[in-house]
Amino acid sequence: MSMVQLLQTNAQAAPAKPRPRVRLLPYLLSLPALLVCVAILVPFVTAAVYSLQRYRLNLPYLRGFIGAGNYIDFLTDPAFWNTLQISITYTAVTVVVELLLGLGIALLLRRPTRFHNAVSIMLLLPLMTAPAIAALMWKLMTNPSFGILSYFVGLFGVTDFKWASDPSTALFTVVLVDVWVYTPFIMILLLAGLRSLPRQPFEAAALDGVPASFVFFRITLPMLAPYIITASLFRLLDSIQQFDIIYAMTQGGPGDRLMVFQVQAYLEFFQYTNVGRSAALLMILWLITNILSNIFIKNWLRLRARAHGHA
Amino acid sequence: MEHSSLAGRIFRGVALSLILIFFMFPIVWIFLMSFQNNDQILRIPPRILFEPTLANYEALISGQLRTAAGNLQISFMRNLFNSVVLSSAAVLLALLLGVPAAYAFARFKFRLGETIAFTLLSFRFAPPLLVLLPLSLYYQELGLNDTYFGIVWVYQLIALPLILWIVRGYFEDISPDIEHAYRLAGHSWREAFTRIAVPLAGPGIAAAGLLSFIFCWNNFVFALILASADKQPVTVGALAFVTASGIQYGQIAAAIVLSVTPTLLLALYAQRYLVEGLSLGAVKG
Numbered sequence: 001m002s003m004v005q006l007l008q009t010n011a012q013a014a015p016a017k018p019r020p021r022v023r024l025l026p027y028l029l030s031l032p033a034l035l036v037c038v039a040i041l042v043p044f045v046t047a048a049v050y051s052l053q054r055y056r057l058n059l060p061y062l063r064g065f066i067g068a069g070n071y072i073d074f075l076t077d078p079a080f081w082n083t084l085q086i087s088i089t090y091t092a093v094t095v096v097v098e099l100l101l102g103l104g105i106a107l108l109l110r111r112p113t114r115f116h117n118a119v120s121i122m123l124l125l126p127l128m129t130a131p132a133i134a135a136l137m138w139k140l141m142t143n144p145s146f147g148i149l150s151y152f153v154g155l156f157g158v159t160d161f162k163w164a165s166d167p168s169t170a171l172f173t174v175v176l177v178d179v180w181v182y183t184p185f186i187m188i189l190l191l192a193g194l195r196s197l198p199r200q201p202f203e204a205a206a207l208d209g210v211p212a213s214f215v216f217f218r219i220t221l222p223m224l225a226p227y228i229i230t231a232s233l234f235r236l237l238d239s240i241q242q243f244d245i246i247y248a249m250t251q252g253g254p255g256d257r258l259m260v261f262q263v264q265a266y267l268e269f270f271q272y273t274n275v276g277r278s279a280a281l282l283m284i285l286w287l288i289t290n291i292l293s294n295i296f297i298k299n300w301l302r303l304r305a306r307a308h309g310h311a
Numbered sequence: 312m313e314h315s316s317l318a319g320r321i322f323r324g325v326a327l328s329l330i331l332i333f334f335m336f337p338i339v340w341i342f343l344m345s346f347q348n349n350d351q352i353l354r355i356p357p358r359i360l361f362e363p364t365l366a367n368y369e370a371l372i373s374g375q376l377r378t379a380a381g382n383l384q385i386s387f388m389r390n391l392f393n394s395v396v397l398s399s400a401a402v403l404l405a406l407l408l409g410v411p412a413a414y415a416f417a418r419f420k421f422r423l424g425e426t427i428a429f430t431l432l433s434f435r436f437a438p439p440l441l442v443l444l445p446l447s448l449y450y451q452e453l454g455l456n457d458t459y460f461g462i463v464w465v466y467q468l469i470a471l472p473l474i475l476w477i478v479r480g481y482f483e484d485i486s487p488d489i490e491h492a493y494r495l496a497g498h499s500w501r502e503a504f505t506r507i508a509v510p511l512a513g514p515g516i517a518a519a520g521l522l523s524f525i526f527c528w529n530n531f532v533f534a535l536i537l538a539s540a541d542k543q544p545v546t547v548g549a550l551a552f553v554t555a556s557g558i559q560y561g562q563i564a565a566a567i568v569l570s571v572t573p574t575l576l577l578a579l580y581a582q583r584y585l586v587e588g589l590s591l592g593a594v595k596g
Contacts, residue, residue, distance in 0.1 A: 041430075104326075108323055124582060188586050289437060293433055
C-alpha cells in the first residue's frame with residue numbers, strides 16, 4: 001500500500017476527525033505535568049544513589065560507593081532505633097487519638113442543623129493554621145513563666161510542669177498540638193461520610209426499636225469503614241513524616257526525645273553534613289510510606305469512584 | 312438514633328462545649344495576646360480584661376522593634392510579602408500546568424496519563440526531604456537556590472497533585488456529550504475546552520486554586536531548606552522572628568495573627584469545597 005492509499009483509507013474510515021492530532025493531543029496537554037514529574041524523579045533517584053555512598057559535605061574527598069553500608073550501620077546504631085521507635089509511637093498515638101476524637105465529634109455533629117454546621121466550620125480553623133505556626137501558638141501558651149496552660153495546670157496543683165522542654169512530657173506536648181491541628185481533618189471527612197450514608201437502614205432499625213449501640217456497631221461503623229480507612233491512612237502517611245510541628249516546637253529535643261525520621265534526617269544533613277546517612281534514613285522512611293500509600297491509593301480510588309459516580 | 316433524653320442532651324451540650332473550647336481557645340488567646348504589651352502578658356494571674364494596644368502591630372509594620380537591648384530591625388512584612396508572591400505564583404503556575412493535564416486525563420484514556428497522575432499522587436505522600444535535600448545541592452549548582460522561581464517550582468509538589476486530582480474529578484463529572492455537540496457544530500477542541508469544559512468546571516478549578524494557595528502558604532519545610540532570609544515566607548519567618556526577638560511575646564503573637572489571618576479567611580470563604588479538596592476528591596462534602 002502506498003502512502004497516498006494509506007492516507008485515503010484512513011480518511012475514509014474517519015472522514016470528519018483529524019485523527020493523528022487528536023491522538024497527540026492528550027500527550028501535549030499533559031507534557032508540562034510530565035516535566036514536573038521528571039524534575040521530581042531526578043532528585044529522588046539522586047537521593048537513592050547518595051544513600052549508597054559515604055558522602056559527607058565536610059569531607060568530600062572521602063566520598064565513595066559503600067553499597068548498603070549506611071543501612072547496615074543503622075542496625076547497630078541506637079540513634080536509628082530511637083528514631084524508629086519515636087516515629088512509630090508518635091504516629092500511633094496521634095492517629096488513634098485523632099480518629100477516636102474525630103469520630104466522636106462527627107457523630108455529635110451528624111444532624112445538619114445550622115448550629116452543628118457552624119461548629120464544624122469553626123473546627124476547620126485549626127486545620128487551616130500552618131502547623132509550624134500552630135506549634136508557635138502552643139509554645140506561647142505553654143511558656144513556663146506566663147503561658148496560660150502552665151497557669152491552668154498550676155491551678156490544679158501541678159507546679160513545674162515543663163511541657164515540651166521536659167523529656168517526660170515533650171511527646172505529650174507535640175502530640176497535643178498535632179491533635180489540635182489534625183483532628184478536624186478526620187472529623188470533616190467522617191462527617192461528610194456519615195451524612196452521605198443511605199437513610200433506610202437507620203430508619204428500619206429505629207422502627208424495630210434496635211438499641212443504639214447495636215445500630216452503631218453493626219450499621220454505622222461498617223458503612224462508615226471506607227471513610228474511616230481513607231481518613232486514617234491519610235493521617236498515618238502524614239503523621240509518620242511529621243516535621244513542622246516538632247521542628248518548630250523543639251527541633252527534635254530535648255536531647256533526642258523527639259527525633260522522628262525527618263527531623264533526624266534534616267539534622268544529619270545540615271548539622272552533621274552527612275548526606276549519605278541522611279539519604280539512607282529518608283529511603284527507609286520512603287519505603288514505609290510507599291507500602292502505606294499503595295494500600296491507601298487502592299481505598300482512595302474506590303471512594304473516589306463512588307463520589308464521582310462511576311465504578 | 313437521636314438521644315432526646317435530658318441526660319443525652321446535657322451530655323451532648325457539655326461535650327460540644329469542651330470541644331469548642333479546646334479547638335477555639337488557642338486562636339482566641341493568641342489574638343488577645345497580640346493586643347497586649349509585655350507587662351500585661353507576664354501578669355499572673357492572667358486577665359481577660361485589659362487595655363488593648365496596637366504597639367505590637369505598629370512595630371511589625373514599621374519594622375522597628377524596641378527592646379531593652381536597643382532597636383532591632385525586623386523584616387516580618389517582607390516575609391508576608393514573600394508568602395503572597397510565592398503562593399500566588401505557585402498556584403498560577405499549577406493551574407496553567409494542571410488544568411489542561413487534568414482535562415487530558417479525564418477525557419482521553421491513555422497509559423502515560425495514568426502514570427503521570429499516579430506518580431504525582433504518590434509523591435504527595437513521599438517524604439518531602441527526600442526530594443528537597445538532593446534538590447538543594449542541585450539548586451546550588453544551578454543557581455536556583457534562594458530564588459523565587461526555584462521555590463515556586465518545588466511548590467508544584469504541593470499544588471499540582473491537588474489541582475490535577477480535584478479538577479479531573481470535575482471534568483469527569485461533566486458529560487462529554489456537550490463538548491461533542493459543540494465540536495460537531497464545527498468548533499475546534501481548543502474552543503470546546505476553553506468555552507465549554509473550563510467554564511463548567513469553574514467552581515472546581517477555583518476551589519482547587521484556593522486550597523492550593525492555603526497549602527502553599529502553610530508550607531514550612533520547602534522554604535526552610537531552599538530560601539534565605541529575604542525570600543522566606545511567614546511560616547519560616549515567624550520562627551526566625553521568635554529566635555531573634557527573644558522575649559517580645561506580644562510581637563510574636565501579632566506575627567502569628569498576621570500569618571494565619573489570610574488562610575483562615577480564605578478557608579472560611581472556600582469551606583464548601585474543603586472536604587473535597589482535603590480528600591483529593593475522594594469524599595464529597
